Every structure is written in C-alpha cells, then in structure tokens.
Amino acid sequence: MQIIEDSLDQLLKQVAIRTNAVANREEVEKSVREIIANVIKDGDQAVKMYEQKFDNVELESLKVTQREIDDAYEATDDTVIKALELAKANITSFHQMEVEDSFIDAKKKGVIRGEKIAPLAAVGLYVPGGTAAYPSSILMNVIPAKIAGVSRIVMVTPPQKDGLNKAVLAAAKIAGVDEIYTVGGAQAIASLAYGTETVPRVDKITGPGNVFVATAKKQVFGQVDIDMIAGPSEIGVIAGSQAVPSQVAADLLSQAEHDKLARPILVTDDRSLAEAVSKEMDRQVDLLPRKEIAKAAMENEGFIAVVDDIDDAFTLMNAVAPEHLEVQLPDAIEYLNQIKNAGSVFLGFSASEPLGDYLAGPNHILPTGGTARFFSPLGVQDFVKRTQFVSYTRDALKKEKDAITTLARVEGLEAHARAIESRFDD
Amino acid sequence: MQIIEDSLDQLLKQVAIRTNAVANREEVEKSVREIIANVIKDGDQAVKMYEQKFDNVELESLKVTQREIDDAYEATDDTVIKALELAKANITSFHQMEVEDSFIDAKKKGVIRGEKIAPLAAVGLYVPGGTAAYPSSILMNVIPAKIAGVSRIVMVTPPQKDGLNKAVLAAAKIAGVDEIYTVGGAQAIASLAYGTETVPRVDKITGPGNVFVATAKKQVFGQVDIDMIAGPSEIGVIAGSQAVPSQVAADLLSQAEHDKLARPILVTDDRSLAEAVSKEMDRQVDLLPRKEIAKAAMENEGFIAVVDDIDDAFTLMNAVAPEHLEVQLPDAIEYLNQIKNAGSVFLGFSASEPLGDYLAGPNHILPTGGTARFFSPLGVQDFVKRTQFVSYTRDALKKEKDAITTLARVEGLEAHARAIESRFDD
Numbered sequence: 076m077q078i079i080e081d082s083l084d085q086l087l088k089q090v091a092i093r094t095n096a097v098a099n100r101e102e103v104e105k106s107v108r109e110i111i112a113n114v115i116k117d118g119d120q121a122v123k124m125y126e127q128k129f130d131n132v133e134l135e136s137l138k139v140t141q142r143e144i145d146d147a148y149e150a151t152d153d154t155v156i157k158a159l160e161l162a163k164a165n166i167t168s169f170h171q172m173e174v175e176d177s178f179i180d181a182k183k184k185g186v187i188r189g190e191k192i193a194p195l196a197a198v199g200l201y202v203p204g205g206t207a208a209y210p211s212s213i214l215m216n217v218i219p220a221k222i223a224g225v226s227r228i229v230m231v232t233p234p235q236k237d238g239l240n241k242a243v244l245a246a247a248k249i250a251g252v253d254e255i256y257t258v259g260g261a262q263a264i265a266s267l268a269y270g271t272e273t274v275p276r277v278d279k280i281t282g283p284g285n286v287f288v289a290t291a292k293k294q295v296f297g298q299v300d301i302d303m304i305a306g307p308s309e310i311g312v313i314a315g316s317q318a319v320p321s322q323v324a325a326d327l328l329s330q331a332e333h334d335k336l337a338r339p340i341l342v343t344d345d346r347s348l349a350e351a352v353s354k355e356m357d358r359q360v361d362l363l364p365r366k367e368i369a370k371a372a373m374e375n376e377g378f379i380a381v382v383d384d385i386d387d388a389f390t391l392m393n394a395v396a397p398e399h400l401e402v403q404l405p406d407a408i409e410y411l412n413q414i415k416n417a418g419s420v421f422l423g424f425s426a427s428e429p430l431g432d433y434l435a436g437p438n439h440i441l442p443t444g445g446t447a448r449f450f451s452p453l454g455v456q457d458f459v460k461r462t463q464f465v466s467y468t469r470d471a472l473k474k475e476k477d478a479i480t481t482l483a484r485v486e487g488l489e490a491h492a493r494a495i496e497s498r499f500d501d
Numbered sequence: 502m503q504i505i506e507d508s509l510d511q512l513l514k515q516v517a518i519r520t521n522a523v524a525n526r527e528e529v530e531k532s533v534r535e536i537i538a539n540v541i542k543d544g545d546q547a548v549k550m551y552e553q554k555f556d557n558v559e560l561e562s563l564k565v566t567q568r569e570i571d572d573a574y575e576a577t578d579d580t581v582i583k584a585l586e587l588a589k590a591n592i593t594s595f596h597q598m599e600v601e602d603s604f605i606d607a608k609k610k611g612v613i614r615g616e617k618i619a620p621l622a623a624v625g626l627y628v629p630g631g632t633a634a635y636p637s638s639i640l641m642n643v644i645p646a647k648i649a650g651v652s653r654i655v656m657v658t659p660p661q662k663d664g665l666n667k668a669v670l671a672a673a674k675i676a677g678v679d680e681i682y683t684v685g686g687a688q689a690i691a692s693l694a695y696g697t698e699t700v701p702r703v704d705k706i707t708g709p710g711n712v713f714v715a716t717a718k719k720q721v722f723g724q725v726d727i728d729m730i731a732g733p734s735e736i737g738v739i740a741g742s743q744a745v746p747s748q749v750a751a752d753l754l755s756q757a758e759h760d761k762l763a764r765p766i767l768v769t770d771d772r773s774l775a776e777a778v779s780k781e782m783d784r785q786v787d788l789l790p791r792k793e794i795a796k797a798a799m800e801n802e803g804f805i806a807v808v809d810d811i812d813d814a815f816t817l818m819n820a821v822a823p824e825h826l827e828v829q830l831p832d833a834i835e836y837l838n839q840i841k842n843a844g845s846v847f848l849g850f851s852a853s854e855p856l857g858d859y860l861a862g863p864n865h866i867l868p869t870g871g872t873a874r875f876f877s878p879l880g881v882q883d884f885v886k887r888t889q890f891v892s893y894t895r896d897a898l899k900k901e902k903d904a905i906t907t908l909a910r911v912e913g914l915e916a917h918a919r920a921i922e923s924r925f926d927d
Contacts, residue, residue, distance in 0.1 A: 155911050158904035169614055172604045180598060187848070188595055188862055191837060195875055209912050242911050278875040296719070297730050300875040304723050325916070325923040332916040364915050408892055411617060420890035422613070425898045425924055429917040430891065433908045434901050436614055437889035449621055449704040449726040451887035461877035463863035466834055466848035467856060475860050478584035482859045485581050485668050486635050489790050490751070490758040491855040497751040498851055 076327075076339070076356060076373045078349050080381040083390060090394045100286065107261045107290045114265035119272045125262040130204075132234040132257075137273045139239065139255040147244035155242060159210060159249050162434050166218045169436030173455040174222065185471030191462045194224035195300075197275060198458060199267035200252070201282035201292075202243060204233035204259055210246035211432060215439050215453065216281050217250035223458035228252050229277055231267060233259025260284075264291035268299045281440070281453065302457060303450045306443035307336040307376075310428055311397035311417070313388045313410075314352075316345040318403040318424065323348070324355035326401060327377070328369055329429050331360075335371035340395060341379040342388040349379045389413040396447040399428050416447045469498060502753075502765070502782060502799045504775050506807040509816060516820045526712065533687045533716045540691035545698045551688040556630075558660040558683075563699045565665065565681040573670035581668060585636060585675050588860050592644045595862030599881040600648065611897030617888045620650030621726075623701060624884060625693035626678070627708035627718075628669060630659035630685055636672035637858060641865050641879065642707050643676035649884035654678050655703055657693060659685025686710075690717035694725045707866070707879065728883060729876045732869035733762040733802075736854055737823035737843070739814045739836075740778075742771040744829040744850065749774075750781035752827060753803070754795055755855050757786075761797035766821060767805040768814040775805045815839040822873040825854050842873045895924060 079086065113121040123134050148156075179189035200216045202208055213230070220228055230247055232239065234257040247255060256274050258266055264284075270276030276299075280292060283305040292301045310330035314323050327339035343349050360369050382388050385404065392400060396416035404410065407422035414420055418441030419431050432439045442450035476495055483491035505512065539547040549560050574582075605615035626642045628634055639656070646654055656673055658665065660683040673681060682700050684692055690710075696702030702725075706718060709731040718727045736756035740749050753765035769775050786795050808814050811830065818826060822842035830836065833848035840846055844867030845857050858865045868876035902921055909917035 154903075154907050158907040161901070161904045162908065168608075169606070172606060173616065175601065178598045180595070182594075186861075187834065190599065190863075190880075191840075193841070196841070206913055211908055211912065293719075293722070296722070297870075297872065300872075319923075321926070322920075322923045325920040328916040329914070329920040332914060359916075359919070363919075364913070369916065408613065408890075411890065414617075414888065415619070415622070417888055420888060422890055422892035423894075425895045426891055426893050427898070427920045427924060429905055429909055429914075429920050430893060430898065430901070431889075432917060433905045435612075435891045435893065437616075437891055444723075446723065446726075447886070447888070449886055452889050454616075454887065456882070456887075460873070460875055461880065461882075462840065462843055462846060462873070463857075463878050464834075464837065464846035464848055465852055465857060465861045465863055467852050467861070468849075469851045472851045472853070472856065475587070475856070477580075478587045479855055479859045481580050481584040482588065482637055483855055486637065487632055487790070488755070488758060488855075490754040490785075490795065491858060493785070493789075494748075494751040494755040494853045494855050497745075497748045498853060500747070 076353055076377040076379050078353060078379045078381065080346070083382060083387045086380055086382070086391050087394050090391060100290070103286055103290050107287060107294055110261040111265040111291065111294060114262055114271065115269050122258055122262050122266055122271060125260065126234060126258065129260055130233050132236070134234060134257060137256045137258055139257060144244050144248050144255065147239070147241040148248045150241050151245040156245060159214065159246055162211065162214055163218065163249055165434055165436035166214055167222065170219045170222050170455050175456065175459070183471065185468035187466040189464050191464065192459050193462065194226070195278040195458050195460060196225070197227035197229065197277040198225050199229045199231060199277040199280045201263060201280060201284050201288060202230055202232040203284050204235055208232065208240045208243045210242045211439065212282070213243060213246040213252070214250050217252055219438065219453060219455045220458040221251050223455045225458050227275065229267065229275060230255045231258045231263040231274070233257065261287045261291035264288060264295055268295035279458070302440065302453055303442055303446060307338065308333040309338040309340070309398040309443055310401065311340045311342065311392050311395055311399065312401040312403060313385070313392055314341060314343045314348060314403040315385060316348055317405060318348060320348060320351035320355045322424065322427070323352045323403060324359050326428050327356060328359055328363065330399065331369040331372040331377065332363060332365040335368055336376060337372040338376035339372060340377065340397065342382060342391050343379070344382055344384050344388060346381050349381050353379060392417070396445045398441045398443045398447065399431065401426065401428060418442045418447045418452055472498060502779055502803040502805050504779060504805045504807065506772070509808060509813045512806055512808070512817050513820050516817060526716070529712055529716050533713060533720055536687040537691040537717065537720060540688055540697065541695045548684055548688050548692055548697060551686065552660060552684065555686055556659050558662070560660060560683060563682045563684055565683060570670050570674050570681065573665070573667040574674045576667050577671040582671060585640065585672055588637065588640055589644065589675055591860055591862035592640055593648065596645045596648050596881050601882065601885070609897065611894035613892040615890050617890065618885050619888065620652070621704040621884050621886060623653035623655065623703040624651050625655045625657060625703040625706045627689060627706060627710050627714060628656055628658040629710050630661055634658065634666045634669045636668045637865065638708070639669060639672040639678070640676050643678055645864065645879060645881045646884040647677050649881045651884050653701065655693065655701060656681045657684045657689040657700070659683065687713045687717035690714060690721055694721035705884070728866065728879055729868055729872060733764065734759040735764040735824040735869055736827065737766045737768065737818050737821055737825065738827040738829060739811070739818055740767060740769045740774060740829040741811060742774055743831060744774060746774060746777035746781045748850070748853070749778045749829060750785055752854050753782060754785055754789065756825065757795040757798040757803065758789060758791040761794055762802060763798040764802040765798060766803065766823065768808060768817050769805070770808055770810050770814060772807050775807050779805060818843070822871045824867045824869045824873065825857065827852065827854060844868045844873045844878055898924060
C-alpha cells in the first residue's frame with residue numbers, strides 16, 4: 076500500500092477529501108421510486124414481477140417453509156452449528172448489558188413523570204444473496220432484536236437458483252427468525268415498509284444490501300425506521316514499533332478482502348513498521364482466494380500514514396472515524412479516552428478484527444464512511460422505542476399554570492393557554 | 502368535528518388510509534439537491550445568494566453577535582424569563598433520568614468487553630422563522646444535548662426583516678446555545694451538514710422546518726445524523742363519560758390551532774360525550790385568534806370516533822399512533838400497558854396537553870404521522886454515540902480461535918481466518 080509521510084495538517088486534509096466523497100445517483104433514485112410505488116399498488120404481484128425481471132426467477136410462493144429451514148439446519152456441518160451457538164452465547168451476553176430500563180419519577184407532590192421503554196412490534200432483516208449472505212450477520216441483527224423483546228422478526232433475501240444458502244437458514248433458525256421470504260432488492264424493502272398480501276409491514280428494516288437496497292431504505296425512511304446505510308468495510312490500525320508486521324498485515328487484509336472499495340488504513344509512528352507491513356501485505360495478498368478484491372481495495376482506498384507520535388495517530392484516526400479500529404500498542408486500553416470516533420475498537424496485539432466479526436459479542440453492524448462521528452453500532456437500543464408520560468393533579472397543575480399560559484401567549488398560541496385555564500373556570 | 506360510529510374493523514381501515522398518505526415531491530427534491538450542491542461548492546457566498554433570493558435579505562455577516570443576544574434577553578419580559586427558567590429546571594430534571602451509562606464486562610479470564618457512551622462533538626438546531634419560532638422548542642432541543650455533554654451547539658434561523666424574535670434569543674441564551682447564524686431553508690441545513698467558511702459542520706441536525714428544510718434534512722442524512730422529520734401536530738384523546746366536555750374540547754383545539762393539517766382526534770365510548778365535545782369545539786373555536794387554522798384542522802383531519810368499549814379505544818389509538826395522547830379516564834395510569842404507540846402520554850383529567858408543551862419536563866419534540874410506532878421523543882439518547890471495545894489475551898483468543906476460523910471459512914472469507922491464525926504461526 077501507499078506509504079504517506081507528511082505533516083498532520085496535510086494528512087488531515089487528505090482524509091477529509093476521502094470521507095466526503097458521496098455519490099448522488101439520480102437514476103437509481105428514480106427507478107427505486109417506481110419500484111416502491113408499484114409494490115404499494117400491486118403488492119405480491121409486483122414483487123413477483125420484479126423477481127422475474129431482476130433475479131430471473133419465477134416464484135409461486137414467497138414464503139420459505141419451516142421444512143426447508145429445518146432441512147438446511149440438518150444439512151449444516153456440526154462444527155458450524157457449534158460455532159454459531161458459541162457466537163450466539165457471546166453476542167447475547169454482551170447485548171444484555173445494553174438493555175435500558177423504563178423510569179418513573181414521583182419526587183414532586185401530585186406529579187408523576189416517566190418514560191416507558193417497549194420493543195418494536197415487528198422488524199425486517201434484509202440478507203443479501205450470493206457470497207454476501209453471511210450467517211454471522213443474521214446473529215448480529217436478530218439477537219439484539221430478540222433481547223429488546225421484538226415479537227415478530229421477518230427475514231427477506233433474494234431467491235437463489237440453487238436454493239438458499241444453508242448456513243444462512245441454519246443461522247436464522249438458531250437466532251430465532253420468525254418467518255423468511257425470498258424477495259430481494261428494492262422490492263423487498265418496499266414490501267417490508269408497506270406490507271403486501273404475503274409480506275407483513277414492519278416497523279424497522281435493518282441489514283446491508285446493494286445500491287438499490289440502500290437507496291430504497293433511504294426512501295422508505297419515515298414510513299418505517301431503518302438502520303444506517305452501510306458502506307464498504309473499513310479497518311484502521313494504530314500500531315507502534317512493538318506490533319508484529321505479519322499480524323498487522325493479516326488484519327488489514329481481513330477487511331480488504333470484503334470489497335474493492337474497502338478501506339484498510341495503518342497509522343504508525345514507526346517508519347520501519349510501515350515498510351514491513353507493506354511488504355507483508357504484498358506477500359500475503361497473493362495467497363488469498365479473494366486476492367483480486369483485496370488488491371483493488373489496497374490500491375483504491377488503502378494507505379499507510381507515518382506520523383510523528385502516537386497522539387497524532389489518534390487525531391488522524393478520529394478524523395477518519397473508521398468502522399473498526401485496532402490499537403496495537405502496549406497497554407492499549409489506556410488509549411480509550413483518545414478514541415473519539417470509531418464503531419468498534421480492538422485493544423491490544425491479540426484482538427484481531429475478525430474476533431469481533433464473529434465471536435467476541437459486540438455487534439459487527441457498524442457505522443462506515445466516517446459516520447462513526449454520530450452513528451453507533453447496531454444494538455438493543457435500536458429495537459425499542461420510548462414513550463413519555465405525565466400525570467398531574469389539579470393542585471399540581473395550579474402551581475405551574477401561570478408559567479404555562481405565559482409561554483403559550485408569548486408564542487401566540489391562545490388555545491394552548493385556554494386548555495390549561497379550562498381546568499380552573501369554575 | 503365529524504362523529505363516526507362504526508365497527509372497530511371499519512374504524513381501523515379508515516385510520517390506516519389516513520396515516521399512509523405520504524406525498525412524494527419530486528420538484529422540491531430536485532431544487533433542494535441543487536441548493537445543497539451549491540452550498541458545498543461556494544460556501545458562504547451561496548448561502549448569502551440564497552438568503553437574498555428566498556428571504557429577500559442582503560446579509561453582510563451570518564453570525565448573530567453576543568450583544569444582540571444579550572440585548573434581546575434584557576428586553577424580554579421578566580415573567581417570560583422566569584417561566585423559561587422554570588421550564589428549564591423541569592426539562593433538565595426529567596432528561597437527567599435518561600442518561601445512559603457506559604459499561605465494562607470482565608467476567609471471562611483474559612477478556613474485556615465494553616461500550617463507551619460519549620457525546621456528539623457538535624450539533625445544529627434549526628429554528629423556523631416567523632410565528633413558528635418557538636422559544637419552548639429551543640429549550641426542548643438544547644437541554645438534552647447539554648445533558649449529553651455536547652460541547653458545541655449551533656443554532657440557525659432565517660433572518661427576519663424586523664430582527665430576530667427576542668424571546669427566541671432569550672431562550673437560546675437560557676438554554677446555552679453556543680453560536681447563532683441567520684440562515685434559513687435548505688441552505689441552512691446544507692451549511693450545517695457540510696460546513697462553510699462561517700457555519701461549522703456539525704454531527705447532527707435537529708429541529709422542525711418547512712418542506713424545504715425537511716427535504717434537505719432527509720437528503721443530508723448519512724452525511725450527518727438528523728432527528729425525525731416532523732409532520733403536523735396531532736392530539737388523540739381517549740375519554741370516558743366522566744370527562745368534562747369543555748376541557749376535552751379545549752385540549753383538542755390546543756393542537757388544532759397549530760396547523761391546517763393538524764389532527765385532533767377524540768375516541769370515546771360515550772356517544773353523549775362525543776356530541777357535547779363537538780358542540781363545545783364549535784363554540785370555543787370562534788373565540789380563538791387562530792380560528793381559521795383550527796377550523797381547517799377540524800374539518801381536514803379531525804374526527805370523533807365512538808367505540809363500544811374503552812379497550813377498542815386503545816386499539817384504535819394504537820393504530821393512529823398519535824404524537825400526543827391524553828387518557829381522560831379515572832385511574833388513567835392503569836392503562837399505561839395498553840398504550841403501545843404514542844409519543845407523549847398525558848394521564849388523567851388535569852394533564853392537559855400544553856402542560857407537556859411547555860413545562861412538565863418530558864420533551865415536546867415527538868414522532869408524528871404514525872411514526873410513534875418506531876420513533877421516540879427527542880432525548881439525551883439522541884445526542885450520544887456508542888463505541889464498543891474488546892480486549893483479548895492470546896490465551897483467551899486461543900480458546901475461541903477454531904470457532905472464528907470455522908465461521909470465516911463458511912463465509913468464504915479466508916483472510917479473516919488467517920488474521921486470527923497469524924497469532925499462532927510460531
């Protein structure tokens with residue numbers, strides 16, 4: 076990968092250019108708008124028409140039977156089932172710590188105030204087809220929803236000529252998906268947002284997908300809630316002289332193999348480490364089945380920045396706001412305070428990023444493209460809603476009556492003032 | 502208002518038609534796209550050009566001086582300042598209960614897992630101009646951000662020929678806004694999302710606005726985070742025979758006066774209450790300064806539904822998912838469990854909705870248009886982000902190594918497996 080050695084200011088400028096590149100795709104927007112309108116109008120019939128058109132599949136029924144799911148589970152290798160079960164246990168124990176409590180406050184005489192936290196009623200999970208159908212992502216989407224208490228979890232995934240991926244169906248069974256439909260693309264998102272005769276309308280749609288899926292999610296936002304729009308995978312590694320080049324290189328490649336636009340970034344204060352990692356990546360990448368993808372990512376988006384000291388490395392990484400951040404430094408946990416923007420953080424020499432993709436328990440559905448500035452990993456919090464409530468006695472209201480009517484009248488909202496005063500007309 | 506008496510099924514169908522009406526405004530989308538592109542390209546110059554074009558104001562400087570803010574505060578009536586201070590105290594004590602804690606878990610040998618909650622660095626608040634500039638909304642937006650720990654709170658508001666609303670500036674000072682710019686419309690949203698020479702780029706934009714503002718917020722979503730897209734105000738009242746018709750009518754009118762598309766809804770099991778409230782509304786509405794608006798809302802969107810029993814009233818109201826819900830029944834708090842979808846709930850005969858608009862402490866920025874199904878009131882949670890972290894020793898990683906590499910290879914991600922194995926090459 077390209078090694079850049081420059082002042083922090085110059086590096087920050089380069090990073091800013093990279094993260095601001097967001098394409099505006101008017102044509103895609105238009106055809107997605109049309110697909111959504113047709114699914115609203117014609118329901119299942121429109122969905123089947125689009126499946127024929129885009130996936131070249133003639134569907135009789137959209138629903139995957141319990142039998143198909145059970146058969147796929149039986150056909151899945153036992154070591155895979157066991158690995159999925161271990162992952163489920165770790166993901167569950169981590170996400171249980173995210174559960175928020177309702178609260179109630181009765182400190183003031185005659186006044187009750189509170190906030191009730193309740194699960195969404197139904198959520199939809201989009202699972203891409205082909206090689207991007209990841210069993211691990213099903214666990215990451217479904218388990219937090221289950222812990223939140225969502226009672227209807229609906230999965231959609233494009234039909235596949237040779238049948239659905241068996242490990243995906245096994246993971247859906249293990250995670251506790253309630254129903255599965257073979258619908259893909261924008262038509263799947265439209266179905267979940269508005270409902271068809273077969274596919275139920277849900278309250279929130281999560282899961283990654285291609286540009287049509289992402290655009291459709293953005294368009295239905297407001298009709299339903301959505302998770303963030305996922306971009307290409309990113310890994311940032313901050314490493315000092317004690318890091319092992321072959322391990323740093325392997326970790327960078329683990330994300331580079333995802334996508335030609337994936338972004339592997341190393342920031343180090345050690346020029347010789349930079350060179351050793353670069354050399355190791357060139358050596359290792361040729362041994363990978365997905366070497367073409369990984370090489371493209373290294374060339375398109377990857378870089379190694381050499382900075383003056385480790386504080387600069389954190390400043391630069393905070394500007395990148397990477398999806399994954401490894402801190403390969405001694406006593407890595409002590410840097411937690413310096414990490415401002417990152418989705419998921421891997422501390423120390425042994426916390427290799429794929430540990431988080433599969434097993435440690437934190438979520439792997441994470442903010443990308445610099446959005447870790449404001450977005451968070453998918454979690455239990457994404458599958459609940461809050462409802463606030465107040466109760467005032469007439470005496471309690473009387474004490475605050477004048478303040479309310481004063482503010483209402485300053486805002487020119489006379490009926491607001493009168494609603495309060497109507498309690499004291501007699 | 503129209504009184505409907507029908508089966509629950511028929512009522513649910515009518516409600517479904519109402520809530521699904523979402524207009525698609527392609528022209529607005531296009532001109533907003535252009536405004537955003539120009540603000541990205543030309544910064545302040547584009548902003549000033551649009552302010553001249555749309556607001557007919559030639560701006561030298563975009564920034565409101567501290568002097569202007571202090572003068573407005575001094576010029577604001579003392580009773581208003583005191584009412585704002587009381588509101589601030591109640592809003593603060595309520596929102597402090599929303600604060601979430603970071604967590605760390607060290608139950609397993611060699612494994613540390615946790616989630617760090619941190620404030621967003623900078624947020625932008627849009628305040629509409631004219632009569633829709635509400636001091637109370639500034640408190641509702643800013644106080645949760647302050648409690649979350651946001652260090653830079655930026656307000657934007659369209660320039661006004663006769664100067665900015667003094668009570669709005671006073672509220673900004675009381676709430677603790679850090680800087681104010683006179684920019685409105687889509688150009689204001691673009692400025693906050695991308696930054697100009699004068700207006701800083703923020704991480705999240707909140708606050709209501711017209712269709713241009715709402716469309717711009719939707720378009721910049723992903724570049725920054727946004728709060729929900731606000732629609733016309735709604736009030737649902739569930740009332741039994743013990744409710745006082747004049748009070749129910751006054752409460753319904755308090756939201757009807759907001760907007761010609763506001764939606765006042767009463768659901769009752771008492772036909773005679775329905776008739777009395779309808780009569781009272783007709784009488785009271787004529788006494789209001791904003792009677793034209795309130796009458797239009799009553800006609801366009803308002804209705805009174807008479808149902809067989811109170812359980813049906815909750816079923817119907819849950820389908821509406823109103824922004825505000827009053828429960829005017831004895832022992833109202835006992836119905837909390839039956840309320841599935843509502844933004845803010847007012848329990849009992851004295852909890853009149855404007856109490857929540859101004860003073861009780863819960864937020865008044867609430868989900869509308871049926872989105873209470875999945876959106877929540879604005880809160881402290883909206884101004885933080887979560888970062889997850891893990892640390893594993895080599896021994897701890899060794900125990901889970903095989904499960905990770907098994908899952909990586911099932912997904913065809915060889916480089917993921919090798920990253921883990923690179924720790925055990927020796």
